[in-house]
Amino acid sequence: MGGLLFWHRFQFGFTATFHYLFPQLTMGLALVIVVLKGLALWRGEERHAGAARFWIRIFGLTFGVGVVTGIPLEFQFGTNWARFSRDAGGVIGQTLAMEGMFAFFLESTFLGLLVWGERRLGPRLHALAALALFLGSWLSGYFIVATNAFMQHPVGYRVAGDGSLQLADFGAFVVNRWALVQYAHTMTGAVVTGAFVVAAVGAFWTLKGIHLEQARVYLRTGVLLGLLGSCAAAFPTGDQQGKVVARHQPVTLAAMEGRWRSGPYAEVNLIGQPDVERQRLDNPVPLPGILSFIAYGSFSSDVRGLDAFPRDQWPTELELLYYGFHIMVGLGTLFIALMALAALQLARGRLERSRPVLWCLMLAFPFPFIANSAGWMVAELGRQPWLVYGLLRTAGGTSNLVHPGQTVFTTLGFAGLYLVLGLLYLFLVAGEVANGPQGHGRA
Amino acid sequence: MEKTWFWLVSVVVALYAVMDGYDFGAGALHLFVARTDRERREVLAAIGPYWDGNEVWLLAGGGVLFLGFPRVLAAGFSGFYLAMFMVIWALLLRGIAIEFRSHIREGLWRTFWDAVFAGASSLMPVLLGAALGNVVRGVPLDATGFFNIPLFTHWGVANPVGILDWYTLLTGALVLATLTGHGALFLAWKTSGPVHDRCRALAPALWVVVAVLALLATLATARVNPALYANLPRAPLAWAAVALFLAGLGAVFAGLAAGRSLLAFLGSGAFIVGLLAATAACVWPVMLRSTLDPAYSLDAFNASAGPYGLRAGLEWWLAGFPLALLYFGMLFRLHRGKVEAAEDGEGY
Numbered sequence: 001m002g003g004l005l006f007w008h009r010f011q012f013g014f015t016a017t018f019h020y021l022f023p024q025l026t027m028g029l030a031l032v033i034v035v036l037k038g039l040a041l042w043r044g045e046e047r048h049a050g051a052a053r054f055w056i057r058i059f060g061l062t063f064g065v066g067v068v069t070g071i072p073l074e075f076q077f078g079t080n081w082a083r084f085s086r087d088a089g090g091v092i093g094q095t096l097a098m099e100g101m102f103a104f105f106l107e108s109t110f111l112g113l114l115v116w117g118e119r120r121l122g123p124r125l126h127a128l129a130a131l132a133l134f135l136g137s138w139l140s141g142y143f144i145v146a147t148n149a150f151m152q153h154p155v156g157y158r159v160a161g162d163g164s165l166q167l168a169d170f171g172a173f174v175v176n177r178w179a180l181v182q183y184a185h186t187m188t189g190a191v192v193t194g195a196f197v198v199a200a201v202g203a204f205w206t207l208k209g210i211h212l213e214q215a216r217v218y219l220r221t222g223v224l225l226g227l228l229g230s231c232a233a234a235f236p237t238g239d240q241q242g243k244v245v246a247r248h249q250p251v252t253l254a255a256m257e258g259r260w261r262s263g264p265y266a267e268v269n270l271i272g273q274p275d276v277e278r279q280r281l282d283n284p285v286p287l288p289g290i291l292s293f294i295a296y297g298s299f300s301s302d303v304r305g306l307d308a309f310p311r312d313q314w315p316t317e318l319e320l321l322y323y324g325f326h327i328m329v330g331l332g333t334l335f336i337a338l339m340a341l342a343a344l345q346l347a348r349g350r351l352e353r354s355r356p357v358l359w360c361l362m363l364a365f366p367f368p369f370i371a372n373s374a375g376w377m378v379a380e381l382g383r384q385p386w387l388v389y390g391l392l393r394t395a396g397g398t399s400n401l402v403h404p405g406q407t408v409f410t411t412l413g414f415a416g417l418y419l420v421l422g423l424l425y426l427f428l429v430a431g432e433v434a435n436g437p438q439g440h441g442r443a
Numbered sequence: 444m445e446k447t448w449f450w451l452v453s454v455v456v457a458l459y460a461v462m463d464g465y466d467f468g469a470g471a472l473h474l475f476v477a478r479t480d481r482e483r484r485e486v487l488a489a490i491g492p493y494w495d496g497n498e499v500w501l502l503a504g505g506g507v508l509f510l511g512f513p514r515v516l517a518a519g520f521s522g523f524y525l526a527m528f529m530v531i532w533a534l535l536l537r538g539i540a541i542e543f544r545s546h547i548r549e550g551l552w553r554t555f556w557d558a559v560f561a562g563a564s565s566l567m568p569v570l571l572g573a574a575l576g577n578v579v580r581g582v583p584l585d586a587t588g589f590f591n592i593p594l595f596t597h598w599g600v601a602n603p604v605g606i607l608d609w610y611t612l613l614t615g616a617l618v619l620a621t622l623t624g625h626g627a628l629f630l631a632w633k634t635s636g637p638v639h640d641r642c643r644a645l646a647p648a649l650w651v652v653v654a655v656l657a658l659l660a661t662l663a664t665a666r667v668n669p670a671l672y673a674n675l676p677r678a679p680l681a682w683a684a685v686a687l688f689l690a691g692l693g694a695v696f697a698g699l700a701a702g703r704s705l706l707a708f709l710g711s712g713a714f715i716v717g718l719l720a721a722t723a724a725c726v727w728p729v730m731l732r733s734t735l736d737p738a739y740s741l742d743a744f745n746a747s748a749g750p751y752g753l754r755a756g757l758e759w760w761l762a763g764f765p766l767a768l769l770y771f772g773m774l775f776r777l778h779r780g781k782v783e784a785a786e787d788g789e790g791y
Contacts, residue, residue, distance in 0.1 A: 064542035067495065068535040074505055078520025079527050082589060085520070089513025090748030094756055097506025100499055101763035108496035109770040113777075116491075116790045120777075158749075164513070166749030399521035401591035410528045417532065421539065428546050 007407040008080045008398045011414065013380070015072050017373050018418050022066035024372050027141055027187065028194015028229075029059045030134040032221060033114075037127040051217040052130070053118070054437045055198065058429060060115040063107075065425050069418070080407065084387050084397030088150075090166045091157050091173060095147045103140035106132055141190070142183055149179035151388050152379065153248050165391065181244050182379070185237035188229050189375060192335060193368040195226035199342070200365035201433055203358040212352075214437040219351060223342045223361075230335040238332065239294065245382065246295035249389065251309040252382035255318050256325040257291050259305040266291035266303035268329075274322045279306070315384045324377035331371040338364060444753045445743040448511035449730070451760070453723040455507055459500035460571065460719060461625075461712045466494040468626015470537065470564025471619070474557060476630065476641040480550075483557060484784035487541065487791035489633040492778050494541065496771065498534065503767075510756050514588055514746035515730045522582055522590040523574070526606045530570050537563035545791045565619065572618025576611030579722065580604070580667050581732035584739045600667050602734055610667050617656040621718075624649040625711040628695065632704035635781045643699070646707070650695050657692075657718070668732070674725045681724035688717025 033055050040048035074096065077085050110132040118126045150157075156173030157165045167173060199222025205215035246253045253259075258274035258281045259266060268291045272284035289299030296303070306314060315321050338360055345351040351358070383389055387397040432439070469490050477483045508516045520527055540560035544553055583590045583602055595605035598612075607615075627649055631642040665672060675681055694710025697703075726732070730746060733739035747753065785791065 061542065061546070064538060067498075068538040071498075071502070071534055072531045074502060075520060075527055075531050077509070078505075078516045079524055080521070082517040082521035085509065086514050086517035086588070089509050089516060090752045093506065093510030093513060093516075093748065094752065097503070097510045097756065098759060098763070100503040100506045101760065101767060104499040104502055105496060105767040105770050108499050109774060111495060112492045112774075116785070119789075160749060167752035167755060170755040399517075399524070399589070399591075401589050402521055402524050403591075406524050406591075410525075413528065413532065417535065421535075424539070424543060428543065431546070 004400070004402070004404050004407065005395050005398055007404050007411060008402075009394070011407060011411040012073075012076055012080060014411070015069070015076065015414055015418075017376070018422070019066065019069040019073060020373065020376060021369055022062050022069060023137070023141070024190040024193045024369065025197060026059055026063050026066055027137050027190035028192070028197070029055055029062070030130075030137045030194075031191055032194050032198055032225065033059060033130050034127075034134045035221060035225070036217075037130045041123060041127055047213055047217050049123070050437055051214055051221070054214065054432075054439070056114055056130075057432055057439060058197075060111065061425065061428055061432070063111060065421060069421070072414070080399055080402065081387075081397050082399035082402075084392065087164045087392060087397070088388055090160075090164060091154075092147045092150055094167060094170070095143045095150075095174065099140055099143035103136050103143060106136035107140065110136065138187065141187060142179070145183040145186055146174055146176060146179040148379065149176045149182055151386075152182070152383055153178035153244070154388050154391055159391075165388065178244055178248065181237070181240045185233065185241045185375075188233040188237050189368070189372045191225060191229035192233055193372060195222045195224075195229055195339075196335075196361075196365045196368045198222035199226055199361045200363075203361035204433070205436075206352050207355065207358050207362060211436050216352065219342075219361075220346065223339060223346050223351070226335070227339040227343045230332065230339050233332055234336060238329075242294040243296075246303075249382060250304050251306065251313050252315060252321075253291075253295060254304060254306045254309070255315045255321050256378060256382060258318075258322050259291070259303065260307060261305040262302065262308050263305070264292065264300050264302045265289045266295070266301070268294070269326075270330075271326075274319055276318050312385070315381055317381045317384065321378060321381040321384075324374040324381060327374040328371050328378060331367050331374070335364075335368065335371070444750055444757075445728070445747045447757065448507070448747065448753055449727060449743040450723070451757075452504065452507050452511060453719065455500060455504040457716045457719045459497070459504050460622075461715050462497035462500055463494070464568070464622040464715060465626045465629035465708075466490045466497055467537075467564045467567050468622045468624065469630055470560050470626070471568070471623050472626055472630070472642070472645070474561045476627070476645065477638050480553060481784045482636075482638050483553070484545075484791065485634055485636075485638055485782060486630060487544070488782040488785050489630055491541075491785075491791045492774050493771075495538075496774070498538075499767075501534075507756075507760070511748055511753060512730060512741075512743070512746045513748055515741050518584060518589050518731055518741060522584075522592060523577065523606055524591060525594050526570055526573065529566065533563040533566045533570065537567070541791060545787075548787055568619040568622040569615040571622075572615035573607060573611040575618065575719075575722065576614030577606060578726065578731065579614070579664055579671065580608075580610055581734040581740075583735050584731060584733035584741065585735055586739060588739070588741065604734070610663055613656070613660055613663055617653070617660045620649060620653045620656055621711070621715060624653050624695075625708075625715065628698075628704065628708040628711050632708045633782050639704075639781075643702075643704075647696070647699055650692070650699070650711075653714075654692060671725045674727070678724045678727070681721050684717045684720035684724055686717075688714045688721065691715075691717055 033052050036048050036052040040052060110129045113129045114133050155176050156169035158168040160166045198218050202215045202218030202222055205211045260279045265288045267286035267288045269281060270285040272281040274281055292301040292303050293299050342351060342357050342361060345354045345357055385393055387394045469486055473483055473486045477486045536559050540556040544556035580600055593605050595607040596603050598608045600608050600610050627642040627646045631639055691710045691713030695707050698707025698710055728743040729740050731741040
């Protein structure tokens with residue numbers, strides 16, 4: 001610990017993880033807001049318009065923090081990963097530049113109109129602004145996932161004479177199969193986060209017995225979208241994601257499950273601690289055949305273990321990768337169970353009186369953030385030891401003239417700034433929730 | 444194709460300087476030209492609809508640089524490491540200062556964010572100016588195509604150089620004065636009442652400072668990078684750019700004298716574009732000049748991405764650019780005329 005590579009990786013991992021707490025919520029809320037604005041137009045009821053107004057305020061705050069924590073990442077490609085930028089910029093520069101041109105301008109133009117412009121625009125145009133922002137934020141997500149997909153599964157490139165990667169097929173690069181699968185999985189994850197947060201506020205107000213009309217709208221919307229999102233995160237999107245990993249990164253699949261030896265009826269372990277030194281899993285509780293099924297659609301399929309791959313191809317942070325995968329899948333399963341239960345009570349008209357379920361909904365909102373972060377850890381640690389899979393090793397992508405004294409300094413700077421930023425954000429959101437759907441001093 | 448991309452990068456950088464420039468200027472000035480909470484909210488209402496979009500020009504510029512000239516982005520960003528993080532942090536603080544301020548109606552809270560907004564908005568132009576100065580002065584790029592320099596060394600322009608020296612501080616001061624003057628003219632155009640009056644009163648003095656600093660920087664450049672002006676006779680575009688920035692300066696003073704705020708503001712925009720275009724025309728095709736050996740310099744030909752990528756990028760860029768202009772046109776039209784401070788809860 002303490003080397004240049006460690007600090008470059010630690011800083012990007014930290015700033016990217018912190019950043020993504022915010023866009024996952026805004027992308028999820030963007031869908032919620034479009035649904036609410038649509039309902040308000042269709043039914044003409046004030047309660048949906050009011051609900052949209054409250055969530056637009058939360059959206060605006062979250063979006064602002066998402067923007068200022070996202071800009072550093074664009075810079076860090078160049079500052080901390082200069083050799084990667086030099087060698088891959090001719091390819092990934094395309095999607096990153098497209099994000100600015102096609103997504104950010106759209107978002108920045110309509111954000112102000114959405115947050116402050118309801119009176120000026122009227123209901124129809126205001127709903128259109130919500131739709132534009134939804135499009136912008138989901139488009140932005142695609143460009144980032146497509147950039148990441150190139151690092152996971154490079155396609156549409158050629159290697160130039162100087163060793164750099166150059167674009168060779170724009171269509172193949174932008175519509176990378178990996179990108180489509182990962183995008184679907186990422187966006188369902190964002191919907192889960194948005195839905196859980198909306199349901200949590202609804203549950204909180206219902207338990208307190210305040211703002212009941214609004215709380216009812218939040219609960220309905222949150223639970224229905226939460227159930228849809230949680231199910232879709234597992235099947236089909238999670239299932240498809242598992243299959244592309246099995247196909248293109250088989251060593252990652254083996255590491256995710258702590259699978260040392262190859263063989264049929266591969267198991268998923270509910271618990272167990274991977275011991276990389278001795279190549280075993282302590283106190284495992286296996287479910288035989290499940291990993292075979294996830295990877296290849298049949299319980300008896302042969303799944304290669306880590307023994308099938310040379311050691312220098314193994315993901316370097318195997319333990320963290322293993323736990324990331326198990327936390328994501330474990331939480332995802334619990335999300336389906338909770339939302340199915342809540343939806344059942346909702347269908348029976350009893351959700352508002354089921355206090356234990358409301359308590360669970362209220363307290364559950366942090367967990368989708370954890371599951372999404374764990375999912376990205378699986379993607380990014382699973383890609384190791386490669387920066388661009390099979391082409392460029394992570395150690396070969398750093399800025400090697402930047403010394404750790406510089407990187408540690410900027411990492412500490414981020415730690416301090418983000419601590420303050422996170423606390424202020426929570427303080428302001430808590431204030432909005434405490435002020436209720438009408439806001440403070442607003443008509 | 445490389446030349447097209449060189450100018451594309453230059454155009455987007457100039458757009459960023461002009462557009463976010465008035466936001467920085469307004470931020471740097473607002474403690475002085477807006478004294479009460481209502482006046483400060485008037486300043487925020489003036490830049491409110493645009494600042495977030497203006498900032499996107501920086502990302503769009505970074506994007507085209509990344510796409511078109513990955514070697515320049517890689518060398519520049521890692522070489523100016525600490526300055527880049529100061530830019531990141533200043534942008535971060537500027538953004539949250541604007542966003543968070545309006546959420547709580549409380550004097551100390553707002554005073555705090557006003558100070559953050561002013562500080563971050565003043566720092567950014569200095570950093571942008573220093574960046575320009577570094578590009579003109581050159582950096583110790585070596586055979587690997589990289590360099591890394593500290594914030595400052597001996598404040599001189601000979602190696603070992605730092606990001607800040609007497610010359611880059613001079614260009615930093617020039618850009619700070621220019622964007623502050625630009626912001627004053629923007630506020631004079633978009634506001635009325637006391638804020639308008641104070642901006643109008645302040646602008647002539649600011650622009651005299653700009654003119655003096657521009658002259659000093661021009662003379663200093665001849666000492667720091669004499670080869671730069673050698674390109675002048677062969678660069679007709681540079682002459683047009685010089686004419687543009689002189690005309691811009693003239694329009695600023697003419698607009699101020701005649702009380703035509705929009706003319707003065709457009710003049711300062713032309714001044715900024717002319718200054719950057721003249722610099723770009725003189726350095727062409729070099730993008731990052733090596734002070735160790737001219738052979739190590741990164742230029743539009745040895746640092747560009749492959750021709751297929753440049754062509755593909757140009758195609759979608761030409762589709763996206765009018766779209767971006769359309770959004771801005773729509774915003775300026777929607778918010779045309781003088782602004783008023785929004786009621787609390789109705790705007791920034």
